[in-house]
Amino acid sequence: MLEIDGISKRFGSTVALDGMTFTVRPGELYGFVGANGAGKTTTMRIALGVLAADAGEVRLEGRALDAASRRRIGYMPEERGLYPRMAVGTQLRYLAELRGRSAADAREAADRWTERLGIADRRGDEVQRLSLGNQQRVQLAAALVAEPEVLVLDEPFSGLDPMAVDVMGEVLRERCDAGAPVVFSSHQLELVERLCDRVGIVRAGRLVAEGTVDDLRSASATELVVAAPHAPEGWAEVLPGVAATRSAESGLVLTLADGSEETITAVLDAARRTGPVHEFRRRRPALAEIYRDTVADRSAGVAA
Amino acid sequence: MIGSLRPVGLIARREFVARVRGRAFLLSTVAVLVLLGVYAAVVATIASSEDTARVGVVGPATALTGPIQRAAPTEGLMVAVVMQPDVAAGEAAVRAGDLDALVSGEPTRPRVYVESEPEADLERTLVDATSSLARDAYLTGQGVDPGALDAAVGESGPVVIAAEPPDPQAGVRLGLGLGGAFLLFFSIQTYGAMVAQGVVEEKASRVVEIVLSSVRPWQLLLGKVLGLGGVGLLQLVVLGGAGLAVAAVAGVLTAGAGLVSTIVSVVVWYLLGFALYATVFAAAGSLVSRQEDTQSVLSPITVTVLLGFVVGFNLLTSDPRGTAITVISLLPPFSPLFMPARVALGVAPVGQVVLAFALTLAFTAVVLALGGKIYANSVLRTGARVSLREALGRART
Numbered sequence: 014m015l016e017i018d019g020i021s022k023r024f025g026s027t028v029a030l031d032g033m034t035f036t037v038r039p040g041e042l043y044g045f046v047g048a049n050g051a052g053k054t055t056t057m058r059i060a061l062g063v064l065a066a067d068a069g070e071v072r073l074e075g076r077a078l079d080a081a082s083r084r085r086i087g088y089m090p091e092e093r094g095l096y097p098r099m100a101v102g103t104q105l106r107y108l109a110e111l112r113g114r115s116a117a118d119a120r121e122a123a124d125r126w127t128e129r130l131g132i133a134d135r136r137g138d139e140v141q142r143l144s145l146g147n148q149q150r151v152q153l154a155a156a157l158v159a160e161p162e163v164l165v166l167d168e169p170f171s172g173l174d175p176m177a178v179d180v181m182g183e184v185l186r187e188r189c190d191a192g193a194p195v196v197f198s199s200h201q202l203e204l205v206e207r208l209c210d211r212v213g214i215v216r217a218g219r220l221v222a223e224g225t226v227d228d229l230r231s232a233s234a235t236e237l238v239v240a241a242p243h244a245p246e247g248w249a250e251v252l253p254g255v256a257a258t259r260s261a262e263s264g265l266v267l268t269l270a271d272g273s274e275e276t277i278t279a280v281l282d283a284a285r286r287t288g289p290v291h292e293f294r295r296r297r298p299a300l301a302e303i304y305r306d307t308v309a310d311r312s313a314g315v316a317a
Numbered sequence: 318m319i320g321s322l323r324p325v326g327l328i329a330r331r332e333f334v335a336r337v338r339g340r341a342f343l344l345s346t347v348a349v350l351v352l353l354g355v356y357a358a359v360v361a362t363i364a365s366s367e368d369t370a371r372v373g374v375v376g377p378a379t380a381l382t383g384p385i386q387r388a389a390p391t392e393g394l395m396v397a398v399v400m401q402p403d404v405a406a407g408e409a410a411v412r413a414g415d416l417d418a419l420v421s422g423e424p425t426r427p428r429v430y431v432e433s434e435p436e437a438d439l440e441r442t443l444v445d446a447t448s449s450l451a452r453d454a455y456l457t458g459q460g461v462d463p464g465a466l467d468a469a470v471g472e473s474g475p476v477v478i479a480a481e482p483p484d485p486q487a488g489v490r491l492g493l494g495l496g497g498a499f500l501l502f503f504s505i506q507t508y509g510a511m512v513a514q515g516v517v518e519e520k521a522s523r524v525v526e527i528v529l530s531s532v533r534p535w536q537l538l539l540g541k542v543l544g545l546g547g548v549g550l551l552q553l554v555v556l557g558g559a560g561l562a563v564a565a566v567a568g569v570l571t572a573g574a575g576l577v578s579t580i581v582s583v584v585v586w587y588l589l590g591f592a593l594y595a596t597v598f599a600a601a602g603s604l605v606s607r608q609e610d611t612q613s614v615l616s617p618i619t620v621t622v623l624l625g626f627v628v629g630f631n632l633l634t635s636d637p638r639g640t641a642i643t644v645i646s647l648l649p650p651f652s653p654l655f656m657p658a659r660v661a662l663g664v665a666p667v668g669q670v671v672l673a674f675a676l677t678l679a680f681t682a683v684v685l686a687l688g689g690k691i692y693a694n695s696v697l698r699t700g701a702r703v704s705l706r707e708a709l710g711r712a713r714t
Binding site (some may be wrong): 058061062063064083084086088089092093094095096097098099108110111112113134155159 | 527530
């Protein structure tokens with residue numbers, strides 16, 4: 014279990030993190046989303062000890078992280094980096110050994126991961142001779158080669174081709190199923206929605222919403238999609254319990270002030286009175302919409 | 318402690334292997350070896366060219382043969398006197414460069430034929446020869462035996478008792494000292510700059526973030542300094558060994574001229590000096606994020622070292638016992654360059670060596686603490702150059 018507990022960090026007069034708190038459980042894939050500059054990278058760098066926090070603590074299995082326990086974390090920094098003039102295989106073995114693996118383990122793991130990621134035939138090549146896509150694969154191998162018990166990955170999907178995205182997704186799921194806490198940040202929200210068990214939305218250095226995608230959905234306003242082709246213009250605005258309407262998707266999207274059965278039944282009855290109803294369903298907002306609403310809400314709150 | 322030293326060993330090994338296999342190491346070693354060879358060849362040529370002056374004699378001047386041969390050693394000249402069949406043949410030999418001078422005519426007032434002008438020591442030798450011939454003739458005319466006079470004069474002369482007899486090995490010692498100082502300067506400049514380049518390369522390629530999520534900054538810094546210091550030491554041994562071998566073959570070097578103590582002191586001072594300079598270079602390198610900016614932070618250091626080296630080197634050759642070089646060799650940043658040279662020259666009292674060593678050790682400790690702090694504070698900061706004030710601020714825990 015990886016616990017980020019009340020981390021704060023300032024850079025000069027800029028507050029980068031303000032009491033950032035969340036927990037990634039064993040076997041859980043945690044998606045970390047937020048705008049650029051919201052504090053995702055800073056959080057991860059602090060977790061890896063690359064940056065010092067002004068306040069707060071990062072714990073692994075209940076104990077504050079130290080140099081030894083950090084070596085059990087596989088890390089992919091946002092700023093990708095490898096030794097450009099070092100061969101792929103040598104480099105992976107070196108990085109594994111730096112994290113405390115024996116020479117034999119390191120060799121075995123480097124061979125296995127280059128095989129798995131489809132770069133086995135490039136083991137002897139200098140990293141700078143590889144294409145950017147292949148360098149990304151080496152970067153992922155570098156995060157995995159020390160057989161980490163925890164994975165912290167900053168934007169692991171950026172710059173990957175669709176094939177590599179699939180492999181990356183598989184690998185993350187696999188590590189989770191093996192019981193590792195895995196946290197990654199991403200701007201690709203549909204990927205986060207598809208892959209993650211839980212999602213944390215970060216804004217201005219704080220976690221503003223957290224939960225499974227379903228949790229986040231039920232916390233947001235209920236929306237109905239109604240397709241009633243003979244309904245007159247503005248039929249829905251006047252209904253009790255309807256806060257807003259907009260034309261979208263295959264019909265009219267109604268945002269309800271409350272998601273109670275009575276309100277929904279009343280809307281259905283009203284729709285049927287206008288003629289045939291081709292479609293009537295609860296709308297499942299995408300994570301991207303929840304994210305936008307969450308971040309917008311907070312901005313409004315701050316402005317007020 | 319063992320656990321925290323393994324990464325240091327791994328890092329040192331990586332740096333060592335990467336550099337020794339690299340082309341730069343091979344090229345710089347070969348380049349210096351070639352320079353050394355050329356230098357030895359030039360010295361050998363100069364030495365052999367001033368061996369023997371060839372003087373041709375013809376006619377009555379043949380009588381000068383003995384006096385010339387006796388006079389030459391007192392002028393520090395080796396001379397070969399060659400009989401010539403006639404003046405024309407002798408003059409042709411001078412023009413052809415086979416003879417340095419042709420002496421003909423009246424022995425006490427001979428005609429000396431040379432290419433352009435006689436060498437000063439050859440001219441003095443000829444003056445000595447003619448005047449001794451004239452003196453002998455005069456003495457014989459006065460009824461005095463010139464041989465008896467020479468014998469009486471030969472027995473006279475002062476007996477010099479030196480409080481500190483000059484070291485017959487002084488030349489060898491100077492060579493060892495200067496060679497050692499040069500090698501130390503070369504190694505420290507070259508490998509110190511390599512440490513800085515390595516630091517900047519890690520920053521520029523951002524790999525430093527991955528490495529520092531595995532090891533502490535001090536481990537990375539120490540591993541780097543040890544690895545590159547090892548490469549420098551290897552090169553120092555190869556070059557120093559080659560230099561000594563050349564000297565030994567040339568017959569310049571004889572065992573016992575403070576050879577062992579010089580080698581030991583060069584190695585010990587190299588280790589200390591490298592730790593000192595490499596830390597400074599690493600700290601400087603950590604301030605910038607791009608290779609292009611490296612030179613701007615390194616030049617103040619390299620120029621300081623270069624100036625100190627040039628001044629000290631000149632003092633060392635002109636006045637190795639002087640106050641100025643004594644002071645310079647006691648100042649920590651320069652002790653590693655000049656103390657071994659003064660030890661080789663045999664002009665450094667044990668007290669001064671110990672003092673310089675203690676001062677350098679203390680200075681290095683301060684530099685390590687400050688440099689380590691600057692490095693730890695700036696190595697992860699990318700973008701604009703980090704100011705020293707920022708770098709010396711709060712260290713990360």
